Amino acid sequence: MTRKDWINLAGLAVFVLLPTIAQTVGQPFLVNLFTRFLIYAIAAVSLDLILGYGALVSFGHAAFFGLGGYVIGIVAFHTADGSGLFGWAGTGQALILWPLAVATCALAGLVIGFLSLRTSGVQFIMITLAFGQMLYFLLVGLMVYGGDDGLAIKRRNTLPGLDLRDASTYYYLCTALLIGWVYLCRRIVGSRFGMALRSLKQNRRRSVALGYAPLRYQLTAFTVSAAGTGLAGVLWANYALFVSPDMTAWQKSGELMAMVILGGMGSIFGPILGACAFIGLEQVLTAWTEHWMLVMGPVLVLIVLFGKRGLYGLLVPEREHG
């Protein structure tokens, strides 16, 4: 086993044993904190797929996080008041709702990606930012769904055989989804498709000369990434029982990016660490001062300056990084 395998195994052990540890040390709130780690980790891993492997700096990725959450929120809203949606009475079944929400995000990713990928570099950053802000202001304006104030959700979606209201059960579900998602993403980046995506990032001109059509690969990756980020939004809505336009704001996109960079781009595993570090630091620092960004900012700068491969790069030797 390589050093990287050991590190990953240790991380896995922490996640799996966490509820037991929390019980033992008498700090049950840790389960909630770690649930937040897991949910943001799924979003950060998804963003890494295009940021780290495709050099596509999407500054609007929170749009998919929010969209996934709002699908859950809106269906719950109409189911609860009995009004239904387009003649559908609605449901609380996760097995129906979650794939629906993820598919919605994939579709949005396909459309936004198709339009954004006609540009590159700074223009790409700006156009994805613009799409994110469009959704933000749309949600702010939708007074039916609470506008600025957001939308409260009465209860978590249901899964046969599992009681998602139980904090530990929900935690384990998120853990399982993160593991599954990371496994899938690792397969993708190591596959022919992933190699083509990575080649386009390194030398587009050469890739095209070999016969790779950039749009097809990048758009597919963007869509997959949007779907994963949407899944994180779904989990967040069910965790917090609340969705608001802030989920789609540019600040949230920036946070997701910070998690990826902090953890280490282009490694899939790094962003998990980045999400934990970011949310963890936020938790610690906000208890201490409301100007927590004053501390977080310099930490980010230091990490980027001294460790180009992020926190994960401090633990794992370079040749094992990717």
Added chain:
Amino acid sequence: MDDSVRLELRGLSKSFGALRVTRDVNLAVRTGEVHALIGPNGAGKTTLITQISGELLPDAGDILLAGQPITQLPAHRRAAAGLARSFQISQVFPEFDVEDNVAMAVQARMPGGFDMWRNAKRDARLRDPTREAIARVGLDGRRRVRVGELAHGEKRQLELAMALALGTTTLLLDEPMAGMSSEESRRMAELLAELKGTYTILLVEHDMDVVFSLADRITVLVYGQAIFTGTPDAVRANAEVRKAYLGGD
């Protein structure tokens, strides 16, 4: 070599503003020949190659590959149509090792580019032809070296390996020996001599010894115009060429 024409340019023209970089160029590369393109700096050799490979669209004229017009075909489809190019300044994937670089070329010519599941590094259908191409250019010992760490000459060899691995029969080689040491150049010349006959090659090269010993025919390009095409002996004997390019007496 037979007399059929593999790659043909008909009345190709390209201008950048007032600058006419390609002027009504007619050129026929016969199947299996090494056709050299020579000319002073700024004659428009690379621009011509770039139009053939599809990165630039000509303003007028046609490009035909095996009789089929490819003038409007996007760059990424020309490899599949049978054209591979190497670049004057090495264009490689710096974060990949040698083997992965060449594997990208092998993968490009196969279906299944959207396979998201199987590990590309353990795929024998990719790796076997990859290793073959690497061995062919003499980079066997460097397979697992990251391309960023290769010497300049080795990058040129890698460029050639990638062109070969594409499995096409027509190669556009843009100064394959640029910046090489004399020892590296000698090896590259041997390699090109080995390829001769199997591939149709359009070669841009400044090393006249190589050009005159390797080429079946030579086209001389001056100010974007093809002023002469003929065998090396005919080129040497032509007064106009001597005046324009070879320095004359």
